[in-house]
Amino acid sequence: MLPSFLLKALKWPVSLTVKSKLVPQDPLKELRIDPAKPIVYAFKTASASDVLAVRRACFALGLPDPTEPLRLNGQSLPRSLFLDKPVALLTRRRRHGNFRDDITRLLSVLRDNKDQDIQLLPVSLFWGRQPGHENPSLLGSMLSDYDSPSWLRKMVVVALYGRDNFIRFARPVSLRNLLDDRVTSDDGLAHKLARVARVHFSRQRLVMTGPRLPDRESMLAALLKTDPMRSAIEDEARTRKEAYAQAEKRAAQYLDEIAAKFSPGFVRMLDRLLTWIWNRIYNGIQVTNAEVVRQLAHDGHEIVYVPCHRSHMDYLLLSYVIYQQGMVPPHIAAGVNLNFFPAGPMFRRGGAFFIRRSFKGNKLYSTVFREYLYSLFQKGYSVKYFTEGGRSRTGRLLPPKTGMLAMTVQSLLRSSERPITLVPVYIGYEHVMEVGSYLKELRGNSKEKESGWQAFKSSIQALRQDFGQGYVNFGQPIPLGQYLSETVPNWRQSTDNPDAKPSWLTPLVNRLGDEVLTRINDAAALNGVTLTALSLLCAERRALSREVLESQLDLLLILAKEAPYSAQMTVPEQNGKALLAQTLNSDKFLVSQDGLGDLVSLDETQAIAMTYYRNNILHLYMLPSLVARMLLAAPRSQSQLAEQVQALYPLLKAELFMGLSEASLADHVQAVLTSLAHQGLVTEENGRWQACGVQRPGYRKLSLLAGVAEESLQRYAIVLTLLRSPEPLGRAELENRAQAVAERLSALFGIQAPEFFDKKLIASLTSTLRDAQLVELGEQSELLPTDKALALDELVLTLLSNEVADTIRNVLCKDGLCS
Structure with a gap:
C-alpha cells in the first residue's frame, strides 16, 4: 500500500485540481461488477494521485475505498495492487511493484477458503491522453505520463491535465475461477497474472491514446520513397514526358493536400467546445454498444468506422462520442469540398484527411491516396469514412460507394498481420439542421457550396435551436479477414502487389457495401420524432387526434419489443403518451384544439420535411405493414402470409437494405401476428388470420400500420x-x-x-x-x-x-x- 501520510497530504490538492471522466460511464452495469463480492484494484503504477482520483470515483459508484485494506476472514489484505513503482527521479529504469507478492497472498487465502471469491478489477488512468511522439523532445517527455513517471513528472502532468483525466475500468477477473482451473503452485499463476496485466495496461493505453505520433513531414517524405510510390511517380513522369523530380513534386503536393495533421491538444480543446455545444443544442446523446468496440480495440483490431451520413454534424458527433467512450478519435476521410478556411485546417488537426470526389484518370493521385491510407493502417490508427459517399437527402441510406472499401481490402491483402474490422454505425437525430436545404435540392435547386461564411452562419443558427436527442448506435462488427475467408476462401493466395486487383475484388466489395448498410439499418434507433412522423404520414389528411396518435405510438413500440426487427435496434422506454408529450415540445408538429380535444397534424411543408425522419425507420415497420395490409385485403393462412411476404421481400431488401434472412421471414411473420393478436388487432379462426372488425378500435390502428x-x-x-x-x-x-x-x-x-x-x-x-x-x-x-x-x-x-x-x-x- 502507499504510505498513509502521503495519501492524506495529497487528498485535498487532488480533490481540488482533478476532475475525472469514467469509461464506461456506468461500469457496474456495463462490466457486470458485483459490489457485494470482495474487490481488489489493479493499477499500472503506484501513484498517490492515481489512487486518490480512483477513490473519488469509487465513492460515487458505491465501490470500496482503494486506500483501505481488504478484510477477509479475519485477515487484512492489500486492496490495491501495483505492477510498477514510479521511476527514480534521475533514471528511466523500471522498478517492479507489489503485484506478484500481493496476488500470491490473495491466492493463498482463497486456497484456504474454497467458497470465497475475489474480483480483480483493473483500473487505468490517463492524464491528458497524450500519445507521445516517436521522437519526443525533452519537454514532451516531461509532459507525458508514459512509463511510470517519477514524482516530479507526475506533479507536472497532474497540474496541466488534472481537469482532463480519464479513468478506465475493465471487466473484473474472478480469482476463484482462475485458481480452480489450476493445480500447480500459486506462484506460477501470480507470475502469469503479472504478465497478462502488463499487456492489458499497454493495450488500454493504445486504445485510449492511439499510437505515438510521427513527425508529419518525415512521414510524408518516407511515403514518397515506398516502392509503389516510386513506381507511380516513374509512370507519371514517363506518361507526361517530364523529369522524375517534377512528378515527385506533384505527388508530394497530393500528399500534403490529403494528409491529416492530428493534434491531441486540439482534440482536447475541441472536446471541451463540443461538450458545451452538445449540452446547449441536444437534450442528450444516447450511445449503444460501445463496449464491443472498446474490446475490439483492446484485442488489437484495426477499426474502420463506417457510419451512415445524415448531416455535417456526423463528422464531429461520432468522433466526440468515440473520444468520450475512451478511444482515440479516428482519422476521417472528408470530402475535399470541406477543405476551406478556417474549417479545413481545424478538421485536419482533428484527424481529417481529404479525398477528391473522383480519382478517374489520375493514377498518381490514386496511388498516393491508397499509400497514405495503408500507412494509417500500418501505424495502428483507426479510420472513419462514409460508405454512402455523401449525405442522404431523403433519410434513406444511399447505395454504397465502394472505392474506400476496396482500398481497405487491398490494405489487408498487403499485410494481414493485424486484423481489420469494419464497425457499422447508425447515427440518428430528432432534428437534422440541413433538412430544409435537402428539400430545396430535391426540388431542383443547386447545392449550396460550402464556405467559411456558410459554416459560421449555420453554426450560429444551430446554437439557437433545440436538436432534441442524438443517437449513436454501434452495429454488429464485420471482421474483414473472416468475411473474406467465408466469401473468398483462397484470398490469402492473392498477390501483395498494391496495384493488383483480383477478379473477385469488385463483386466482393459490392456485397460488402450492402452488408455494411444492412448492419447500419439493423442498429437503427427509434425516437419520438421518427415514430410520430411515421404515424401522421400514414393518416389520410396527415392529422390524428392526440388519443389515437398515442395509441398508435403504443402499437409501434410494442411491435418493436415483441417482434423486433433486429437485436441491435434501440427502442424508447416511455409509453406512447409520454413519448408524444416529449416529442411535441420540438415544435415540429401542429397542435390544435376543437370541442373534442387536441389534434396533432402536419401542414404541407412539414409533411415533406417529416418524410426524412420517417425514412430513417421505414425498414423497421415494412414487414408488419405488409402483414397488416394483406389481412385488411382478405383473410389468409400463416403460410400464405409468409409466402407472399417472401415474394415481395427481394424488392424491399434491395430498396431498404433490410437484414432479415429469407429463412427467418416465416418466424418474423409469426412474431408479428402474435404481437398484433395480443393487442386485439387480428384473430385466428380455422387456421386463417383476419383483421378485427371495422367497428373495433383496433381497425384504425391496423389501417394506419398498413399505410407504411x-x-x-x-x-x-x-x-x-x-x-x-x-x-x-x-x-x-x-x-x-x-x-x-x-x-x-x-x-x-x-x-x-x-x-x-x-x-x-x-x-x-x-x-x-x-x-x-x-x-x-x-x-x-x-x-x-x-x-x-x-x-x-x-x-x-x-x-x-x-x-x-x-x-x-x-x-x-x-x-x-x-x-
Missing part, C-alpha cells in the same frame, strides 16, 4: 405493370415512363415524399428485377417479365386501394401501354 408500405407498393405496381406493355421496354425507357407515372400518381393522391418519383430510386428498383428473377433480357436487351413477375404484379395490385390500382391501369392504358 403504401408508397413502396405503388412504385412496384407501376414498374411491374409497365412490364406488361405490348411492346417490351428497355431499361432506360422503363425507368423514364415509371418516373412519369409516379409523378402523376403523386399529383393525384397528394403523395408528399420527394423521393417517391426519384429516378435513382426507380433505377435501383429496375436493377433488382433481374436479380430477383422477375425479368429476362430479350434479343434487343428489352426487359421481358417472367411468370413470377406477372404473379407479383397481381399480388401488389390487390394490396392497393381500388382507386390507386385503377388509376395505375388507366394511366398506362391511356398511354397505350396496357395489353
Whole structure:
C-alpha cells in the first residue's frame, strides 16, 4: 500500500485540481461488477494521485475505498495492487511493484477458503491522453505520463491535465475461477497474472491514446520513397514526358493536400467546445454498444468506422462520442469540398484527411491516396469514412460507394498481420439542421457550396435551436479477414502487389457495401420524432387526434419489443403518451384544439420535411405493414402470409437494405401476428388470420400500420405493370415512363415524399428485377417479365386501394401501354 501520510497530504490538492471522466460511464452495469463480492484494484503504477482520483470515483459508484485494506476472514489484505513503482527521479529504469507478492497472498487465502471469491478489477488512468511522439523532445517527455513517471513528472502532468483525466475500468477477473482451473503452485499463476496485466495496461493505453505520433513531414517524405510510390511517380513522369523530380513534386503536393495533421491538444480543446455545444443544442446523446468496440480495440483490431451520413454534424458527433467512450478519435476521410478556411485546417488537426470526389484518370493521385491510407493502417490508427459517399437527402441510406472499401481490402491483402474490422454505425437525430436545404435540392435547386461564411452562419443558427436527442448506435462488427475467408476462401493466395486487383475484388466489395448498410439499418434507433412522423404520414389528411396518435405510438413500440426487427435496434422506454408529450415540445408538429380535444397534424411543408425522419425507420415497420395490409385485403393462412411476404421481400431488401434472412421471414411473420393478436388487432379462426372488425378500435390502428408500405407498393405496381406493355421496354425507357407515372400518381393522391418519383430510386428498383428473377433480357436487351413477375404484379395490385390500382391501369392504358 502507499504510505498513509502521503495519501492524506495529497487528498485535498487532488480533490481540488482533478476532475475525472469514467469509461464506461456506468461500469457496474456495463462490466457486470458485483459490489457485494470482495474487490481488489489493479493499477499500472503506484501513484498517490492515481489512487486518490480512483477513490473519488469509487465513492460515487458505491465501490470500496482503494486506500483501505481488504478484510477477509479475519485477515487484512492489500486492496490495491501495483505492477510498477514510479521511476527514480534521475533514471528511466523500471522498478517492479507489489503485484506478484500481493496476488500470491490473495491466492493463498482463497486456497484456504474454497467458497470465497475475489474480483480483480483493473483500473487505468490517463492524464491528458497524450500519445507521445516517436521522437519526443525533452519537454514532451516531461509532459507525458508514459512509463511510470517519477514524482516530479507526475506533479507536472497532474497540474496541466488534472481537469482532463480519464479513468478506465475493465471487466473484473474472478480469482476463484482462475485458481480452480489450476493445480500447480500459486506462484506460477501470480507470475502469469503479472504478465497478462502488463499487456492489458499497454493495450488500454493504445486504445485510449492511439499510437505515438510521427513527425508529419518525415512521414510524408518516407511515403514518397515506398516502392509503389516510386513506381507511380516513374509512370507519371514517363506518361507526361517530364523529369522524375517534377512528378515527385506533384505527388508530394497530393500528399500534403490529403494528409491529416492530428493534434491531441486540439482534440482536447475541441472536446471541451463540443461538450458545451452538445449540452446547449441536444437534450442528450444516447450511445449503444460501445463496449464491443472498446474490446475490439483492446484485442488489437484495426477499426474502420463506417457510419451512415445524415448531416455535417456526423463528422464531429461520432468522433466526440468515440473520444468520450475512451478511444482515440479516428482519422476521417472528408470530402475535399470541406477543405476551406478556417474549417479545413481545424478538421485536419482533428484527424481529417481529404479525398477528391473522383480519382478517374489520375493514377498518381490514386496511388498516393491508397499509400497514405495503408500507412494509417500500418501505424495502428483507426479510420472513419462514409460508405454512402455523401449525405442522404431523403433519410434513406444511399447505395454504397465502394472505392474506400476496396482500398481497405487491398490494405489487408498487403499485410494481414493485424486484423481489420469494419464497425457499422447508425447515427440518428430528432432534428437534422440541413433538412430544409435537402428539400430545396430535391426540388431542383443547386447545392449550396460550402464556405467559411456558410459554416459560421449555420453554426450560429444551430446554437439557437433545440436538436432534441442524438443517437449513436454501434452495429454488429464485420471482421474483414473472416468475411473474406467465408466469401473468398483462397484470398490469402492473392498477390501483395498494391496495384493488383483480383477478379473477385469488385463483386466482393459490392456485397460488402450492402452488408455494411444492412448492419447500419439493423442498429437503427427509434425516437419520438421518427415514430410520430411515421404515424401522421400514414393518416389520410396527415392529422390524428392526440388519443389515437398515442395509441398508435403504443402499437409501434410494442411491435418493436415483441417482434423486433433486429437485436441491435434501440427502442424508447416511455409509453406512447409520454413519448408524444416529449416529442411535441420540438415544435415540429401542429397542435390544435376543437370541442373534442387536441389534434396533432402536419401542414404541407412539414409533411415533406417529416418524410426524412420517417425514412430513417421505414425498414423497421415494412414487414408488419405488409402483414397488416394483406389481412385488411382478405383473410389468409400463416403460410400464405409468409409466402407472399417472401415474394415481395427481394424488392424491399434491395430498396431498404433490410437484414432479415429469407429463412427467418416465416418466424418474423409469426412474431408479428402474435404481437398484433395480443393487442386485439387480428384473430385466428380455422387456421386463417383476419383483421378485427371495422367497428373495433383496433381497425384504425391496423389501417394506419398498413399505410407504411403504401408508397413502396405503388412504385412496384407501376414498374411491374409497365412490364406488361405490348411492346417490351428497355431499361432506360422503363425507368423514364415509371418516373412519369409516379409523378402523376403523386399529383393525384397528394403523395408528399420527394423521393417517391426519384429516378435513382426507380433505377435501383429496375436493377433488382433481374436479380430477383422477375425479368429476362430479350434479343434487343428489352426487359421481358417472367411468370413470377406477372404473379407479383397481381399480388401488389390487390394490396392497393381500388382507386390507386385503377388509376395505375388507366394511366398506362391511356398511354397505350396496357395489353
